[in-house]
Amino acid sequence: EVRLADSGGGLVKPGGSLRLSCAASGFDFNGYTMSWVRQAPGKGLEWISSISSSSTHIYYADSLKGRFTISRDNAKNSVFLQIDSLTAEDTALYYCTREEWELTFLHWGQGTLVTVSS
Amino acid sequence: QSALAQPASVSGSPGQSITISCTGTNSDVGNYDYVSWFQQHPGKAPKLIIYAVTTRPSGVPDRFSGSKSGNTATLTISGLQAEDEADYYCIAYTRKITWVFGGGTKLTVL
Numbered sequence: 440e441v442r443l444a445d446s447g448g449g450l451v452k453p454g455g456s457l458r459l460s461c462a463a464s465g466f467d468f469n470g471y472t473m474s475w476v477r478q479a480p481g482k483g484l485e486w487i488s489s490i491s492s493s494s495t496h497i498y499y500a501d502s503l504k505g506r507f508t509i510s511r512d513n514a515k516n517s518v519f520l521q522i523d524s525l526t527a528e529d530t531a532l533y534y535c536t537r538e539e540w541e542l543t544f545l546h547w548g549q550g551t552l553v554t555v556s557s
Numbered sequence: 558q559s560a561l562a563q564p565a566s567v568s569g570s571p572g573q574s575i576t577i578s579c580t581g582t583n584s585d586v587g588n589y590d591y592v593s594w595f596q597q598h599p600g601k602a603p604k605l606i607i608y609a610v611t612t613r614p615s616g617v618p619d620r621f622s623g624s625k626s627g628n629t630a631t632l633t634i635s636g637l638q639a640e641d642e643a644d645y646y647c648i649a650y651t652r653k654i655t656w657v658f659g660g661g662t663k664l665t666v667l
Contacts, residue, residue, distance in 0.1 A: 474656070483560070483661035484595070484603060484646050498655050501558050534602060542591040542650055543608035550602060 441465040441546045448551035459520040461535030468516040472538040475520045477531040525555045561659035568665040574635040577662045579647030587628035591650035642666040
């Protein structure tokens with residue numbers, strides 16, 4: 440069974456940083472591109488970034504470039520999202536998701552909540 | 558990359574059909590047949606219900622169907638049921654090798 444377990448969220452002060460993690464299991468992690476998606480409270484879904492299986496290709500949403508860094512560790516079956524210079528607008532539930540060969544997203548983590556507040 | 562345009566809300570009675578549009582540009586919706594639709598109930602992760610414009614994943618009822626014309630994709634739900642009440646999102650692959658979501662549509666079953 441494919442499982443994605445998101446973690447690392449919490450309460451952070453404005454200007455702070457956070458590193459989110461997603462632990463994958465139940466499939467050959469090395470063979471898949473992974474993405475992060477977020478959802479602010481009461482708002483819609485927003486795609487953040489993707490990283491290819493060997494980390495060769497990394498892409499970010501134009502509006503979010505600069506403060507977000509995606510990475511992965513295939514030996515640990517994990518993908519990460521570093522977020523710097525956090526603002527209140529980054530308060531959201533952050534999901535990791537697996538990009539399927541058919542170019543869609545079937546499997547999602549449960550999400551990890553990031554709250555930015557002083 | 559601007560969000561794809563979806564109506565904020567739609568509604569229908571049980572048994573009726575509804576459609577939700579998703580309008581983008583020739584750089585995303587109009588450029589590839591990589592449009593997916595997700596259903597999201599409150600407090601839950603998104604659930605894939607349509608991918609590659611028209612394909613339903615295993616287990617998704619055939620009441621859900623998708624189509625595309627030009628820069629607009631459409632989700633149709635026929636035979637509305639109470640459990641279909643949820644938020645619906647489209648997503649499209651873009652020429653920049655990125656993804657863009659629609660703003661979401663709240664479906665109310667009257």
